[in-house]
Amino acid sequence: MNRELPTRPVPESTIVRPVIADCDIHPCLAKPSDILPYLSKRWQEHAMTYGMLPRHGYQSGPAYPKGQPDAARLDSWPPDGRPGSDLSFMQKQHLDTNKVELGIMTVIAPAAGAAQNLDYSAALARALNEWQVAEWTSKDSRLKASIVVPYEDGKAAAAEIDHWAGHKDFAQVLVLSRTAEPLGQRRYWPIYEAAQRAKLPIGVHAFGYGGYPVTAGGWPSYYIEEMVGHAQCCQSLLTSMVLEGVFERFPGTRMVLIEAGLAWLPSLGWRLDKHWARMRDETPHLKRKPTDYIKEHVWMTTQPMEEPEKRKHFHDIVEWIGIDRLLFATDYPHWDFDDPLWAVPVKLDDAARQALFLDNARSLYGAR
Amino acid sequence: MSLPAQGAIDCDLHPAVPGIASLVPYLDPQWADAVSQRGVHDLESTSYPLRAPLSSRPDWRIQGAKAGSDVAQLGKQALDGFGARAGILNCLYAVTTLFSEDMAAAFARAVNDWLAAEWLDRDPRLRASIVVPIQSPMLAAAEIERRAGDRRFVQVLLPCLSDQPLGRRSLWPIYEAAARHGLPIGIHAGSTYRHPVTPVGWPSYVTEDYVNQAQGFQTQLTSLVCEGVLSKFPNLKIVLIESGFTWLPAYLWRLHKYWRGLRMEIPWVDRPPPNIIRDQIRFTLQPVDAPVDGDALQRVLDQMGSDDLLLYSSDYPHWQFEGQDALPPRLPDSLRRKILIDNPLMTYPRIKEDFA
Numbered sequence: 144m145n146r147e148l149p150t151r152p153v154p155e156s157t158i159v160r161p162v163i164a165d166c167d168i169h170p171c172l173a174k175p176s177d178i179l180p181y182l183s184k185r186w187q188e189h190a191m192t193y194g195m196l197p198r199h200g201y202q203s204g205p206a207y208p209k210g211q212p213d214a215a216r217l218d219s220w221p222p223d224g225r226p227g228s229d230l231s232f233m234q235k236q237h238l239d240t241n242k243v244e245l246g247i248m249t250v251i252a253p254a255a256g257a258a259q260n261l262d263y264s265a266a267l268a269r270a271l272n273e274w275q276v277a278e279w280t281s282k283d284s285r286l287k288a289s290i291v292v293p294y295e296d297g298k299a300a301a302a303e304i305d306h307w308a309g310h311k312d313f314a315q316v317l318v319l320s321r322t323a324e325p326l327g328q329r330r331y332w333p334i335y336e337a338a339q340r341a342k343l344p345i346g347v348h349a350f351g352y353g354g355y356p357v358t359a360g361g362w363p364s365y366y367i368e369e370m371v372g373h374a375q376c377c378q379s380l381l382t383s384m385v386l387e388g389v390f391e392r393f394p395g396t397r398m399v400l401i402e403a404g405l406a407w408l409p410s411l412g413w414r415l416d417k418h419w420a421r422m423r424d425e426t427p428h429l430k431r432k433p434t435d436y437i438k439e440h441v442w443m444t445t446q447p448m449e450e451p452e453k454r455k456h457f458h459d460i461v462e463w464i465g466i467d468r469l470l471f472a473t474d475y476p477h478w479d480f481d482d483p484l485w486a487v488p489v490k491l492d493d494a495a496r497q498a499l500f501l502d503n504a505r506s507l508y509g510a511r
Numbered sequence: 512m513s514l515p516a517q518g519a520i521d522c523d524l525h526p527a528v529p530g531i532a533s534l535v536p537y538l539d540p541q542w543a544d545a546v547s548q549r550g551v552h553d554l555e556s557t558s559y560p561l562r563a564p565l566s567s568r569p570d571w572r573i574q575g576a577k578a579g580s581d582v583a584q585l586g587k588q589a590l591d592g593f594g595a596r597a598g599i600l601n602c603l604y605a606v607t608t609l610f611s612e613d614m615a616a617a618f619a620r621a622v623n624d625w626l627a628a629e630w631l632d633r634d635p636r637l638r639a640s641i642v643v644p645i646q647s648p649m650l651a652a653a654e655i656e657r658r659a660g661d662r663r664f665v666q667v668l669l670p671c672l673s674d675q676p677l678g679r680r681s682l683w684p685i686y687e688a689a690a691r692h693g694l695p696i697g698i699h700a701g702s703t704y705r706h707p708v709t710p711v712g713w714p715s716y717v718t719e720d721y722v723n724q725a726q727g728f729q730t731q732l733t734s735l736v737c738e739g740v741l742s743k744f745p746n747l748k749i750v751l752i753e754s755g756f757t758w759l760p761a762y763l764w765r766l767h768k769y770w771r772g773l774r775m776e777i778p779w780v781d782r783p784p785p786n787i788i789r790d791q792i793r794f795t796l797q798p799v800d801a802p803v804d805g806d807a808l809q810r811v812l813d814q815m816g817s818d819d820l821l822l823y824s825s826d827y828p829h830w831q832f833e834g835q836d837a838l839p840p841r842l843p844d845s846l847r848r849k850i851l852i853d854n855p856l857m858t859y860p861r862i863k864e865d866f867a
Contacts, residue, residue, distance in 0.1 A: 210773050324712040325719075356706045358730035359723060361675040367773040368676075368733050371766050372710065375726040379709035386719045406761035413807070414722055414755055414800035421564050421830060422718045449764035452785060456760065456814045463807070479772060 161496070163483050164245040164504030166444045167348070167401050167472035168237070168286070170279055171213075171252060173224030178253070181270035181277075186263060195258045198323075198354030207366040211478050219476030226476035230282055237475045238285060241483055245504055246286045247472075248275060249317055249348050249401060256294040256319060257352045264293035268303055272313075280312035287508065289317035289346050297330050301337035308341035314508040315344040315399065319351025320373065326380040327387030339395035344442070344507060347380065348401040349373035377403035378411045381441065385415060388428040390436040397507065399442045402474060406449040409463035412437050438465065442507060444472035445499070446481040450488050457489045466495045470504050514594025515835050516823055520855035520862055521598035523699075523752050523795045523824035524589050524637075526630055527577035528554075528604040528622065537621035537628070542614065554618070556605035558701040558724075563717055564830055571828035578828040586634045589827035593837050597866050599665060599859070600630055600639040601699055601752060607645050607670045608703040615644035616654065623658050631663045638862060640668035640697050648681060652688040659692040665861040666695045666750065672702035672727045678738030686744050693860050695748040695793075698731065700724040725800070728754040729762050732792065736766070739779040741791045748858050749792050753826055756794040757801045760814035763788065789817045793858050795824035796850060797831040799839050808839055812846070821850045822858060 172178055179187045200206055211217060215226035219236065227233065238246060255267035268291040275288040290307050292300035300318075307313045316338045324330060326347065338345050350373070356362045357372055359379075377400050390396055415433035419426065429436075443464070451457050461469070473481050483500065491499065528534060531553050535543045545551060559566040567578035571588055579585060590598055606618040619642045626639045641658045643651035658664050667689045669677065677698065689696050701724070707713040709723045710730070728751050735741055735749065763785040770777075770784050780787070801808040825837050838847065856863045 210776070321711050325709055325714060326711070328712075328715065353711055355710065355712055357710050358676060358734070359702065359706055359708050359710050359727045360672040360677065360731055360734070361679075361706055363676045363730070363734055363737070364679070365737050365773075365776050367769050367776055368730070368737055370773065371733050371769050372730050374762075374765055375729050376710045378726050379711050379714075379723055382719055382722050383709070383711070383714065386714075386716055386722075404761070404765050406764055407758060409807070410755075410757040410761060410800060410811070411722075411725075413757060413802060414725055414798075416802075417798065417800050418565070418718055418721050422716075422721075425716050425718050447765075447768060449761060450768050451760070451764050451814065452767070452816060453814075456810075459810050459814065460761070 158484065160242050160484065161500060162242045162244045163471060163500045165241070165243045165473050165475065166247045166399070166470040166504055167446060167474050168246045168248050169227045169475065169477060170248050170250060170275070171225050171227035173228035175253070178267070178270050178274060181273045182266060186266040189263055195253060196260060197254065197257050198259065198352040207369045209366060214478050215476045216478055216480055230279060233475070234283065237473070238283070241473070243285055244501065245508065247314055247504070247508065248279060248286055248288050249346060250275065250289070250291055251319065251348055251350055254319060254351055255291050261293060261296040261299065264296065265299045265303065268293045272303070272307060276312055287314035288312050289315045290343070291317055292334065294318040294331065294334060295323050297333035301333035304334070304337035304341055304343070313343070315346045317346045317348060320347050320349045320376050320380055320403065321351035321353040321357065323353050325383030327383030327385070327389050332389070332392070335389055335393040335396050339393045342395065344397040344399050346399045346401050347377070349377060349403045373402070374404050374407050378407055381411065382415060385433045385436050386426050386429070388426070390440045391428060391430055396440050397442065398440055399444065399470065401444045401472065402446060404447055404449055405443040405445060405464060405469065406460045408437070408443065409460065442468050442470055442503070444470045446472040446474045446486070447479045448481055448486050448488070454488045466498050467503055469499050470507065471500045515837050516851055517594035519593065519595040519823045519851035520866065521589060521595040521825050522750070522822040522855055523797065523826050524585060524598045524600050525579045525828060526585065526600045526602050526626065527579035528602065528625070529576060529580045534618065534621040534625055537624040539617055542617040554605045554608070556603060556608060556701055557704060558720065559603065560717060565721060567828040568830040582630050582633050585827065586636065589825050590636055593825060593835070597636045597638060597862060600626060600637055601668055601697060602626060602639070602642055603699065603701060605703070606642060607673065609646070612644060612647035612650060615646045616650040619644045619654055620657070623654070627661060627663070638663050638665045640664070640666040642668055643685065645669055645673055645682070645685070648684040652684040655685070655688040655692065655694070659694065662861050662864065665859045666697040668697050668699060670701050670703055671698050671724060671731060672706070672708065674703070674705045676734035677731045678734030678740050680738065683740070683743070686740055686747060690744045690747045695750050695858055697750045697752050698728070700753040702727070725755045725758055729758060732762070732788065733766060736780060736784045736787060737777050739777070741787050742779050742781070747791060750795065750822065750858060751792065752795045752824070753797065754794060755798055755800040756821065757808070757811045759794070760811060785816070789820065792820070793822050793854065794820055795822050796838070797824045797826040803840065809841065818846050818849050819854055819857070822855045823851045
C-alpha cells in the first residue's frame with residue numbers, strides 16, 4: 144500500500160492542503176518498558192513478571208501476523224523506536240504536512256482494557272492516560288487524548304472516566320470493539336453513565352481480544368479475514384447497543400465508531416428496523432425505531448474508506464448516513480492510512496468537505 | 512389476474528418435521544430405539560422459536576401443529592398462493608447441531624428419506640435440499656453420494672454458522688461431492704451455537720440473533736473467497752439463503768479494498784473478489800432488508816452491479832412480508848422475470864431439466 148508508484152510529478156507547492164481534523168491517530172510506546180515509570184512498583188513488577196494475559200495465544204503479538212511490521216506505513220518508522228512513538232517525527236511527517244488542526248489520539252496498544260487481570264487493566268489504563276498527557280498532549284496542543292479505560296470492569300472504567308472528567312486534554316472515552324460481551328450489555332453501562340456525566344463521546348475502535356472467535360462461525364485463517372471482519376464486529380456491537388437500549392437509557396451518549404468503515408451502516412439500519420418491527424414486543428424498552436437512535440447517537444470515522452466500483456455510489460452512502468455524522472480519519476501511522484487529499488473517492492462540494500474534514504469533529508469534540 | 516410470482520421457482524420453503532416421532536420410521540433400528548430409550552427431544556433450532564412472530568406468519572400457522580408441517584397447505588399457500596410453479600424445501604430440523612457425528616448422519620439420512628417420501632412423492636412441484644451432517648465432512652459427502660441419484664434433490668444444505676468458517680479446507684469434501692453432482696451449495700441462516708452468534712459475544716435477544724445472521728453470512732463469504740473454495744471449484748454455485756442482500760455492495764467494496772492491500776496472503780485469489788462473487792454466489796430474495804418507501808432498494812440493486820444475483824423466495828412460513836407482497840415494489844419487469852424464473856433456472860440445473 145505504501146510502495147512508491149510511478150505517478151505524474153505534482154510539485155508540492157501546487158498542492159493545496161486544507162486544514163483538517165484527524166480523528167484516529169495512534170501514538171505508541173517506543174518500547175514496552177517506557178510505560179513502567181507511570182506504574183506503581185507493584186504493577187511494574189507485575190508487568191515485567193506476568194504481563195498482560197490477554198485472550199489470545201502469543202506473548203508478543205497476534206496469531207494473525209499483520210501485512211507489514213507493526214501494521215505500519217514503511218515510511219513511518221522514526222530513527223529510534225516504533226511507528227507513532229516519536230512526537231517530532233509525527234509532527235513533521237503527518238501533523239504539519241497534512242495540516243492537522245485537531246488530532247484525536249487513540250491508544251490501542253498495549254490494549255490495557257483487554258488485560259484479564261482487572262486490577263492490572265485499571266493500573267495500565269491509568270498509566271497510559273498519564274503518559275498521553277506527559278508525552279503528547281502537553282507538548283502539542285493540536286493533539287487530544289482518549290481516556291483508556293479497563294472496560295471489562297464497568298465500575299473501574301467509570302472511575303477512570305470520573306478521574307479525568309473536565310481535563311482539557313481528553314476528548315473522548317476509548318473502548319475496543321471486540322469485548323467479552325456485546326458492548327450494549329449491562330456490565331458496560333457504568334461506562335456510558337460516566338461518559339454522559341463527563342459529556343464525553345465514547346469512541347469504539349476496531350480490535351481488541353474478547354476471547355470468542357472473531358467470526359460467529361469460528362476462527363478464520365487469514366489476517367485479511369480479520370481485517371474485513373472488523374466491519375461485521377462493529378455491526379454486531381452497534382446492534383447490541385441499540386437493542387439493549389443504551390441510547391434510550393443514556394440519552395447523552397455520543398458514540399463514535401472508529402476504523403470500521405462506514406458504508407455498511409445504512410443496510411444494517413434497514414435490517415434492524417425491519418426485524419425490530421416484527422419482534423418489537425421482545426424489546427419493549429425501545430421507544431423508537433433503531434435508525435432513529437442511530438441517527439441521533441452515532442458518528443463514524445471514515446478510514447478505511449470504502450471505494451465503490453462505481454465511484455458515484457459513494458454519494459448514496461453519504462446521503463444515507465448524513466455528512467454531519469462522518470469524521471475524517473487517517474489512522475496514522477498504520478499501513479492502510481487514508482491520505483486526506485486522495486482518500487475520498489468522489490468530489491464533495493465545499494460545505495460537505497468542510498463538515499467532513501473539520502467542522503463535524505470540532506463540534507463533536509469541542510462541545511463540552 | 513396474474514399472481515405476484517407467476518411461474519416462479521420459490522427457492523426457500525421450510526417444511527417442518529412434525530416431531531421426532533415422525534422420523535422414527537426412517538431411522539436405522541439403533542437410532543429408532545434411541546429415540547424412545549433415551550428420550551431424544553424434538554430437534555428444533557434455537558434460531559427460530561416456534562411461537563416467535565418471525566417463525567411463522569399468522570395466516571400460515573396451523574392449530575395444534577407446527578407451521579410448515581402440512582404438505583397440502585404448503586403447496587396451496589406458498590406455491591398456488593403466489594403462482595409459483597415449483598419450490599425448494601430447505602428443512603431446518605437441526606441435525607447439524609448434534610455433537611455426535613454418527614447420530615447427525617443417521618438423522619440427516621432420516622430427514623432426507625422423510626422429505627422424499629412425505630413431501631416430494633406427494634407434490635411433484637416440490638424439490639429439496641440434501642441435509643448433511645456437517646460435523647463430519649466425510650459422512651456429509653457420503654450422504655450427498657447416497658441421495659444425489661434422486662434428481663429431485665437439487666442442492667446441498669449447510670447452516671450459516673457452525674464449528675468453523677465454511678471455507679476451511681477440512682470441509683472441502685462436501686464441496687467436492689456437490690460439484691461432482693452439479694449440486695449448488697445452499698447456506699441457510701441459523702447457527703449450531705458452537706460459538707456466540709456474534710463475533711463479540713452472546714446476544715440477549717432473538718431479534719439480535721436474527722439481525723446478526725447477516726454479519727455471519729458476510730464473514731462466511733469472506734472465508735469462502737479467501738480460502739479459495741470458489742477458485743478451486745469454479746463451476747460451483749453457492750446460494751446464501753435468507754441472508755438478506757442489501758449489505759452486499761458495502762461488503763464488496765471493503766473486501767475488494769483489503770484484497771488489493773493483502774492479496775499476497777491469499778495468492779490463489781487471483782481475480783477481484785467482487786467478480787468471483789458475482790459469478791458464483793446467489794442470494795434468495797427474502798428478507799428484503801430495505802425500506803419499502805423511497806428509492807433505497809433501487810439504488811442498492813444498481814450498486815450490486817448484476818441482475819443475476821437474486822432468486823425468488825417466499826421464505827414460507829417465516830413472516831417476512833404482508834399479504835401478497837412477496838416482491839418489493841417497483842422492480843423493472845426484466846429484473847422481476849430474472850428473479851422469479853431465469854436466475855433460479857440458471858442456478859439449479861436439476862430444476863432447469865424439469866421446469867425450463
